[in-house]
């Protein structure tokens with residue numbers, strides 16, 4: 460009897476959950492659109508290109524893909540952040556904001572998925588980052604988007620962070636479709652010395668193509684990469700070939716380092732770590748502005764597509780903020796994977812700009828989308844997980860993507876310790892022949908999201924005690940949807 464009672468209670472709450480979610484789905488969608496609009500400092504910006512109608516592109520457009528490292532949901536001006544990002548806001552407000560866009564929760568898997576168009580579980584990058592001296596990375600049998608664009612006649616350039624494998628020459632950027640590479644191979648390092656500490660010693664991690672390069676020693680990484688981008692744009696100005704530039708900034712990933720001039724105007728921000736982080740983001744924003752100016756000066760801008768993306772959610776431990784999303788970089792909560800992203804391009808009709816896309820978009824989608832923009836297509840043996848999103852982005856059509864497999868780690872998080880509970884937990888966790896809720900995994904299907912396994916660093920910023928988050932645990936499985944929007948709205952209204 461007791462068992463039946465428990466089952467009835469569970470079924471009752473599950474049905475209540477379904478009804479609640481179904482009735483509030485549309486409301487959530489509208490709220491999120493309003494949320495982004497409410498916090499958008501639209502009035503303070505001018506259009507990048509006025510009302511100039513787009514011209515039909517006769518040649519494949521230049522593609523500038525800007526990826527930043529660990530930028531959180533609440534770390535851009537157009538999401539209401541205290542951090543000033545006027546250039547990014549301008550591009551986003553006059554372009555297309557991707558407000559339901561997802562990446563992996565950490566750097567390496569996002570980059571591998573971006574480059575290949577494949578889910579991490581289909582190429583072995585699902586366990587996380589490649590660390591120094593580790594013989595793993597994006598497998599060489601899978602072509603990258605740089606390979607594909609090169610086939611379409613593009614000049615291809617990588618500036619900044621790679622982090623997709625480096626243990627053989629075949630894994631280096633110049634073997635993966637990039638004509639040129641200036642940057643670093645690992646996940647992070649000192650922003651001035653460009654060194655990375657490993658087993659107590661510091662090693663230079665900075666290269667020009669495949670040659671160690673120390674001429675940037677003492678210069679701030681963001682500025683180094685911006686200058687390199689401008690240099691390449693100037694070189695590309697007089698070539699007939701289209702340009703693909705993957706501008707992969709190192710910031711605002713820790714260590715928190717920034718030239719002092721970017722701290723101006725942030726004296727009020729506390730603690731100091733957040734102040735430095737804000738300045739690092741502003742340095743990126745300045746860089747984005749300079750790249751756009753350089754494109755305009757060279758005459759390339761009118762036939763360019765500029766895409767901006769973070770590689771994962773903010774690292775709260777290093778002063779990033781994902782508010783109001785729950786979770787940190789490294790977790791499959793929304794805060795770890797729901798990403799900042801937008802597209803700005805004069806080749807998008809003016810009537811289709813200045814809007815937010817709420818369709819599901821995943822980082823694997825860039826491979827077929829960019830290839831489509833370039834006029835190419837996939838081969839029958841290109842088995843990818845990405846979906847071409849160009850019609851969704853440029854023409855407001857509904858996306859073909861209905862679900863995203865965020866990840867399946869093929870091993871559970873083991874419980875430390877030698878006690879009976881640890882032994883039982885680990886024994887249960889070691890079983891892979893049945894559905895194991897201890898395995899870290901997550902799937903989004905429409906408005907639903909299922910998440911299993913323990914999540915790393917389940918922390919939020921600011922203090923969650925002041926901002927409740929709604930999620931539901933059912934038999935060890937976390938079930939929740941975008942209902943946090945309603946909770947946030949209630950909190951916000953209650954604080955007025």
Ligand SMILES: [Ca+2]
Nearest residue numbers: 528529566770
């Ligand atoms: Ca990252």
